[in-house]
Amino acid sequence: xxxxxxxxxxxxxxxxxxxxxxxxxxxxxxxxxxxxxxxxxxxxxxxxxxxxxxxxxxxxxxxxxxxxxxxxxxxxxxxxxxxxxxxxxxxxxxxxxxxxxxxxxxxxxxxxxxxxxxxxxxxxxxxxxxxxxxxxxxxxxxxxxxxxxxxxxxxxxxxxxxxxxxxxxxxxxxxxxxxxxxxxxxxxxxxxxxxxxxxxxxxxxxxxxxxxxxxxxxxxxxxxxxxxxxxxxxxxxxxxxxxxxxxxxxxxxxxxxxxxxxxxxxxxxxxxxxxxxxxxxxxxxxxxxxxxxxxxxxxxxxxxxxxxxxxxxxxxxxxxxxxxxxxxxxxxxxxxxxxxxxxxxxxxxxxxxxxxxxxxxxxxxxxxxxxxxxxxxxxxxxxxxxxxxxxxxxxxxxxxxxxxxxxxxxxxxxxxxxxxxxxxxxxxxxxxxxxxxxxxxxxxxxxxxxxxxxxxxxxxxxxxxxxxxxxxxxxxxxxxxxxxxxxxxxxxxxxxxxxxxxxxxxx
Amino acid sequence: xxxxxxxxxxxxxxxxxxxxxxxxxxxxxxxxxxxxxxxxxxxxxxxxxxxxxxxxxxxxxxxxxxxxxxxxxxxxxxxxxxxxxxxxxxxxxxxxxxxxxxxxxxxxxxxxxxxxxxxxxxxxxxxxxxxxxxxxxxxxxxxxxxxxxxxxxxxxxxxxxxxxxxxxxxxxxxxxxxxxxxxxxxxxxxxxxxxxxxxxxxxxxxxxxxxxxxxxxxxxxxxxxxxxxxxxxxxxxxxxxxxxxxxxxxxxxxxxxxxxxxxxxxxxxxxxxxxxxxxxxxxxxxxxxxxxxxxxxxxxxxxxxxxxxxxxxxxxxxxxxxxxxxxxxxxxxxxxxxxxxxxxxxxxxxxxxxxxxxxxxxxxxxxxxxxxxxxxxxxxxxxxxxxxxxxxxxxxxxxxxxxxxxxxxxxxxxxxxxxxxxxxxxxxxxxxxxxxxxxxxxxxxxxxxxxxxxxxxxxxxxxxxx
Numbered sequence: 008x009x010x011x012x013x014x015x016x017x018x019x020x021x022x023x024x025x026x027x028x029x030x031x032x033x034x035x036x037x038x039x040x041x042x043x044x045x046x047x048x049x050x051x052x053x054x055x056x057x058x059x060x061x062x063x064x065x066x067x068x069x070x071x072x073x074x075x076x077x078x079x080x081x082x083x084x085x086x087x088x089x090x091x092x093x094x095x096x097x098x099x100x101x102x103x104x105x106x107x108x109x110x111x112x113x114x115x116x117x118x119x120x121x122x123x124x125x126x127x128x129x130x131x132x133x134x135x136x137x138x139x140x141x142x143x144x145x146x147x148x149x150x151x152x153x154x155x156x157x158x159x160x161x162x163x164x165x166x167x168x169x170x171x172x173x174x175x176x177x178x179x180x181x182x183x184x185x186x187x188x189x190x191x192x193x194x195x196x197x198x199x200x201x202x203x204x205x206x207x208x209x210x211x212x213x214x215x216x217x218x219x220x221x222x223x224x225x226x227x228x229x230x231x232x233x234x235x236x237x238x239x240x241x242x243x244x245x246x247x248x249x250x251x252x253x254x255x256x257x258x259x260x261x262x263x264x265x266x267x268x269x270x271x272x273x274x275x276x277x278x279x280x281x282x283x284x285x286x287x288x289x290x291x292x293x294x295x296x297x298x299x300x301x302x303x304x305x306x307x308x309x310x311x312x313x314x315x316x317x318x319x320x321x322x323x324x325x326x327x328x329x330x331x332x333x334x335x336x337x338x339x340x341x342x343x344x345x346x347x348x349x350x351x352x353x354x355x356x357x358x359x360x361x362x363x364x365x366x367x368x369x370x371x372x373x374x375x376x377x378x379x380x381x382x383x384x385x386x387x388x389x390x391x392x393x394x395x396x397x398x399x400x401x402x403x404x405x406x407x408x409x410x411x412x413x414x415x416x417x418x419x420x421x422x423x424x425x426x427x428x429x430x431x432x433x434x435x436x437x438x439x440x441x442x443x444x445x446x447x448x449x450x451x452x453x454x455x456x457x458x459x460x461x462x463x464x465x466x467x468x469x470x471x472x473x474x475x476x477x478x479x480x481x482x483x484x485x486x487x488x489x490x491x492x493x494x495x496x497x498x499x500x501x502x503x504x505x506x507x508x509x510x511x512x513x514x
Numbered sequence: 515x516x517x518x519x520x521x522x523x524x525x526x527x528x529x530x531x532x533x534x535x536x537x538x539x540x541x542x543x544x545x546x547x548x549x550x551x552x553x554x555x556x557x558x559x560x561x562x563x564x565x566x567x568x569x570x571x572x573x574x575x576x577x578x579x580x581x582x583x584x585x586x587x588x589x590x591x592x593x594x595x596x597x598x599x600x601x602x603x604x605x606x607x608x609x610x611x612x613x614x615x616x617x618x619x620x621x622x623x624x625x626x627x628x629x630x631x632x633x634x635x636x637x638x639x640x641x642x643x644x645x646x647x648x649x650x651x652x653x654x655x656x657x658x659x660x661x662x663x664x665x666x667x668x669x670x671x672x673x674x675x676x677x678x679x680x681x682x683x684x685x686x687x688x689x690x691x692x693x694x695x696x697x698x699x700x701x702x703x704x705x706x707x708x709x710x711x712x713x714x715x716x717x718x719x720x721x722x723x724x725x726x727x728x729x730x731x732x733x734x735x736x737x738x739x740x741x742x743x744x745x746x747x748x749x750x751x752x753x754x755x756x757x758x759x760x761x762x763x764x765x766x767x768x769x770x771x772x773x774x775x776x777x778x779x780x781x782x783x784x785x786x787x788x789x790x791x792x793x794x795x796x797x798x799x800x801x802x803x804x805x806x807x808x809x810x811x812x813x814x815x816x817x818x819x820x821x822x823x824x825x826x827x828x829x830x831x832x833x834x835x836x837x838x839x840x841x842x843x844x845x846x847x848x849x850x851x852x853x854x855x856x857x858x859x860x861x862x863x864x865x866x867x868x869x870x871x872x873x874x875x876x877x878x879x880x881x882x883x884x885x886x887x888x889x890x891x892x893x894x895x896x897x898x899x900x901x902x903x904x905x906x907x908x909x910x911x912x913x914x915x916x917x918x919x920x921x922x923x924x925x926x927x928x929x930x931x932x933x934x935x936x937x938x939x940x941x942x943x944x945x946x947x948x949x950x951x952x953x954x955x956x957x958x959x960x961x962x963x964x965x966x967x968x969x970x971x972x973x974x975x976x977x978x979x980x
Contacts, residue, residue: 217945217946231852
């Protein structure tokens with residue numbers, strides 16, 4: 008008897024959900040409590056778990072919108088028996104496995120694992136093993152990049168590697184990465200029934216060496232429209248671009264109006280010397296996500312920025328005075344980040360809205376300060392988090408900054424290390440920025456921008472003096488942070504930085 | 515008269531360019547030096563040679579194969595006069611067809627030698643000395659090519675001849691000596707070998723039809739020998755003389771060895787063709803030829819802004835169908851369109867019997883590129899259709915990418931190869947894999963089944979009928 012899974016009631020005002028992603032395919036064997044799909048409501052994304060073990064039968068396709076209470080899928084518990092037996096048999100094999108290099112005929116299909124809440128696709132950044140290589144269980148065979156982090160992919164079985172996804176290829180969660188022809192008794196997980204294999208064939212069917220190859224007529228049309236073949240999804244066999252595909256393709260910008268039939272110098276404009284090459288490169292999934300997020304922030308928040316300036320002399324004096332001792336004692340340099348983080352934490356306590364975030368109709372206040380620090384890496388900007396920064400000492404903050412920045416540059420940051428910040432600090436000053444308006448790191452409601460330190464003439468007690476000045480910018484979400492709070496917050500930060508004694512006393 | 519476009523030369527490049535220009539709404543003129551349109555191809559090249567190749571093949575069949583087919587006839591005799599007459603009729607029908615097409619497309623035809631006065635003015639000198647001057651916005655140079663003579667022996671048009679004269683002989687030569695075992699030499703050599711001449715072919719390079727895949731040359735050598743042709747490859751001709759009704763050719767192996775001397779009544783020099791720009795007045799517009807060719811950029815435009823050049827007069831293979839593609843390419847560019855010419859997929863054909871045809875990369879090229887490839891071959895011998903027609907010589911060879919199975923080259927020597935190669939071009943334009951073609955239904959019994967089988971062989975060495 009199949010067990011029916013319906014759309015659960017997920018919230019008071021929610022009447023329908025959209026199936027964002029089936030993580031399991033029709034016919035897959037699923038386990039109890041295994042996540043089988045991602046559902047999206049207008050408020051949030053949540054996961055659908057299997058309520059029984061068995062064979063999944065999908066009734067509503069991905070992308071469809073389904074009312075609460077409607078049937079989503081069925082799980083047939085009787086379907087589990089053969090697979091269970093198969094995996095049992097496989098588990099027993101190691102005992103008898105005497106000839107290790109022989110393939111057992113078992114094939115382990117490795118699919119993109121669920122790596123994080125909001126991650127829908129990953130990019131294979133590099134293969135560490137070659138097609139046909141013998142790989143061992145748990146050996147790292149590839150590096151995979153998501154928009155959040157880079158992680159290593161361990162082999163799920165010992166055997167001969169058969170690469171399916173090429174380097175730089177983007178795959179959805181659950182997409183087939185490679186197959187391992189199992190060579191010893193290593194258990195082949197039971198989740199590879201025939202239906203899964205046929206699903207894979209369908210996927211590889213529309214990707215081939217000829218994907219994106221335009222037919223002769225299509226090539227001409229695309230050129231005339233100024234559309235690169237790479238921008239067109241080919242509907243022909245193996246992803247080839249047909250004449251119809253080309254006719255339907257839209258130019259990124261308005262195409263040059265077709266020159267009239269007898270235009271005297273129609274083609275004579277062609278050569279003018281100097282290269283006019285353009286290159287089309289696929290965005291990495293990190294870049295795509297950054298793009299999507301940043302636009303979303305602009306559209307979905309009421310963001311604005313307040314500015315102030317800090318006389319850095321007191322901190323610089325303090326720093327030069329204790330630099331050596333600090334380094335000696337803690338083994339880490341005394342930078343500006345610890346001062347700024349400390350000052351920010353004190354100020355956040357006083358202005359909790361700046362440390363809050365919006366969740367639907369609610370404001371989430373945080374009684375702790377997890378400070379995200381922006382780090383520029385070769386892959387793009389990443390934002391690791393200093394946890395409970397309000398509890399840390401100067402040297403602990405400095406060490407944490409050094410550790411996170413290092414991991415960021417090496418691409419080793421885990422998703423955990425990058426999620427959950429409550430406030431961000433970004434330092435455009437390291438690149439020489441004088442003043443900028445930082446963009447919010449959602450769902451946070453404020454971000455502090457540090458800038459370069461420049462000696463400027465300033466008036467002190469009625470006299471013009473030269474002081475090292477840094478401009479500060481605080482971008483904030485005006486939906487929950489009022490002008491008074493944001494401005495006062497920034498003034499408070501300024502006061503503490505200009506008189507570090509206040510940091511100790513908290514005044 | 516004022517024109518949008520003037521095409522100089524009415525060969526397959528020129529007349530096709532003119533028609534396409536006219537279709538696109540340009541007021542078009544075409545200038546032809548000779549009395550008839552169509553250029554080398556129609557008058558003294560492709561068409562007349564095919565006419566004679568067909569006639570001579572019929573003669574050979576009547577003489578040697580009819581009996582086996584169960585047709586008893588008295589020993590056939592060659593009527594060379596009638597053969598040439600029929601050939602001329604074929605040519606006339608074709609060139610008249612071009613004249614009709616010019617009229618239909620409202621293209622003005624000027625007979626005479628066209629030469630530039632400046633980049634927008636062309637003077638046409640007709641045979642009777644009359645000079646006409648026209649002005650034009652754009653010009654397409656399509657003046658084609660002429661046979662190249664040996665440096666030490668000019669054509670005399672009687673005994674030391676080019677392909678042009680070889681198509682007009684009044685008698686069947688006793689000993690026909692061919693210098694150059696390329697396409698033209700092998701085709702015309704076959705014609706006279708079938709008609710009963712002793713034919714000797716001397717080729718400098720180490721194989722026949724040396725620009726094609728090596729297997730083709732080897733197979734063609736077998737076929738040529740079967741036909742009774744005497745072939746010397748790797749031989750350098752050192753002297754060529756004609757005395758009275760006799761020609762003497764001296765040659766020596768290029769890697770050393772005893773010199774050879776041949777005495778014949780005709781010697782065809784078919785060592786290649788050179789671009790032809792005589793009398794065009796290129797100096798008036800500041801264009802200098804390079805190795806005889808008119809230099810052009812990737813759009814086939816010369817350094818003069820309103821002047822393009824196509825066909826044999828520019829770089830690339832000297833083929834009528836290459837010139838046609840280029841004619842359309844230039845005409846469409848003039849109209850602001852963005853056409854393409856895929857030079858890799860311009861097929862090459864030799865009209866011997868069996869025919870040779872190929873497209874894409876040769877095995878030699880793939881080796882040189884270090885490409886990983888697979889080969890699949892299928893002989894005509896194993897083909898039902900070929901047995902029925904007694905055309906069992908030849909084979910199909912398919913080269914495919916080792917990883918992706920994409921077809922990289924198709925080389926055919928065998929009956930109807932020239933027509934079959936179009937299917938290979940189609941497959942390759944769509945970047946088909948060998949298995950793709952192998953999985954398409956091919957009518958039975960046909961010669962094309964050999965292509966399917968060769969593709970099966972290339973896919974995973976699994977031809978059905980071998």
